[in-house]
Amino acid sequence: MSWIRIIFINFIVFLVLIVLIEPLAGVGRIIIGRQFVFPDFVKFDPCREMRTDVLLGHVPNHQGCIIKGGSAEGEYVRYNVSDTDKPVLITLGGSTTTGFFQYISDGDTYPSYLAKLMVDDYQVLNGGVGGYSSLQELYKVIRDAPRIEGLHTVVSLNGVNDMPDYHGPNEIRRIYFPFLTASQTQMNDEQVWINQSHDLSIQGLMPNFFSLVRALSRIFESPTNINESPTNINELPTNLTVSNPVALDAGDRWLSNVTRMHAVLQAQGVRYLVFLQPTMGLVGPQSSPPEGSADEVQFNKLVKRQTIDSYFDVIRSLYSELKQHCSELSYCFDISNEVPPSGNVYNDPRHHNSDGNRMLAEVIAQHLRASDNSN
16 A cells, blocks of 8 residues: 555645745745735736727726726726716826726826816716727727717826737737737637636636746747747737738837827817826936835835846837837827836836825826917
């Protein structure tokens, strides 16, 4: 019976290793400057739940989501301070904007503050969705703007999620799918359906392990050669390009998206204003937190991350392009130096806390009033 005992002991050791590998990987993420990620069954929140959308990639699946100071109207959030007889102002953007991610800044989003600041002028509909870049904003404008009665102004806060590799490897995306996400490309190319709702797969149950492996692999990977044979759909789609394609890098894609949004809304008689989003890590005040402050603690997480994936280099290079493009657009406002880490205004390195969002809303409201007065 000794062999049964050996098998049993090995099985127990195997189970212990499986149990330990996820928390140890979480510690590894903390060491490299990332946050510990809780498995999906622990962190599940109906406000964070998404579902797949063929046009936008993903949209909120907000069943059961309790929204601070507002209520869900489809994929939008309406704040209860808004007067419904006022012109409609829509806010677009990513997780800083969304009214669904209640864990960011305790639900005190900048649009919720903006609704209070502009209550005498507009009713605010928050159309931001976590993970959205200017690409999803464009498609949302095309789909929704003509069917929203009383739409007067669209405010877009973006830039951070337009990073080169955010929706797929840039070296491939810039040529083969500049205006799709990697998931949409895979669905189109392989004719499969990708469920982007709550993930209870092995990757969802062991998020720290898989994300740590991905982060460490970036250290050793070489730049992708688009002339090599593809190994998976995220590297090279087969049927989604055109003859003699124009290469569109991240800054070019952003410019294409915002100029098309402006043209579509202008044709409808709707004003469009785009703001470059402030975020830690940019050259200047966004990288100068006071010593010993809560913001310095958050900034140091980016310093650690820089050694893994050159975050500062990527975000600063992108914003250098965006700032140049923005300076040439009459409807673009570079507020990327506003609301810097002055003590305790950031919730994490990419998102402001409640106080930061209040100040961000004040900056945007100031530009809105100036634009109103000039028209």
